[in-house]
Amino acid sequence: MHADTRQQIVAAADALIHRQGYAPTSFAHIAESVGISRGNFWHHFKSKDEILDAVIAARVEATRALLARWEACSQTPRGRLRCFVQMLLDHRDAIERHGCPVGTLATELGKLAHPLRPRSGELFALFRAWLRRQFQALGHAAAQADALALHLLVRSQGVAVLAQALKDPAFVRREVRDAMAWIDAQAPEPPPRARSRTPDRRNRPQR
């Protein structure tokens, strides 16, 4: 029962931090969102920083699970890279309202010079290493694969910032389409139309 309450607090804090930011999120907001007393709350967490640490740990775990799902979602590195970009469309609503949870938290903790800022950077590091591995699997050397991984992070973060500011679905769809084409241009695999010899049933790219 205690573990459940703790998980509920972390999930509520995670959602509130994404929705409104870390600085404006108070103990009272989180307790109200979970529907527990302040006493029960304090039993689990003594400070906002403790909660933030738990939220980041939960996000790291969720990111590892997400990357494992993408790993399984396609047999080709190009298909897996497309899963990453597809995320911008799958979460378009939340991104237009609150931005990217990874990017906006890193930005805010950076401005606050918060001691947990480096921890929040682990989330970028997970995506970076995973993307780099996909580009290496496409035949790029490590340094080049890393540069391509960072460029894809640049595009996704830039789209998230502008999506939140513009709230224009056509803009997101166009940038996703262009990013997919950019991935294809980095991939010395046969183009989609000629892929019938290497069918990839679990991941049909969307046009």
Added chain:
Amino acid sequence: MHADTRQQIVAAADALIHRQGYAPTSFAHIAESVGISRGNFWHHFKSKDEILDAVIAARVEATRALLARWEACSQTPRGRLRCFVQMLLDHRDAIERHGCPVGTLATELGKLAHPLRPRSGELFALFRAWLRRQFQALGHAAAQADALALHLLVRSQGVAVLAQALKDPAFVRREVRDAMAWIDAQAPEPPPRARSRTPDRRNRPQR
């Protein structure tokens, strides 16, 4: 004298909002930064929102002046587009520490569902319209020029988010170099090496 104090308050608030964000910036921080009494402060501004409104107005004015300088800095639209990208290198230190002032404020006000969020979007709109005009001058139709303008904003915002998270100057230099090459690819002008017939002394692109 009053006007000077007002300007000092706005400049101090502008810097603090960029450095630490809007939510954590209090009246006390701003008054302390300017070195004035709270009474003097209240004479000029009655609420944090009033200050934010003045900060955004000052940024709009500064952005118009910046765009006018870029307009003069090169005789070619390609040279002017390169001025925009060069900004990432010229302000690399501040961006690595605090992110882009335009993007991070829009992100934070979006999360706060702040009534001045649309006003902060005017800054993006100014850059977007100016960039669109440059791409139109390169021969692109209005809709395509607008898409290219937004893509350049995507790249600059993405670089700013990652630059703050990574603090890796080599990353920024590489992304700037790639963005310059991307601009060149959109420009049906002679490539840099063949430009000796159309010298552009005031804006020597950096390799």
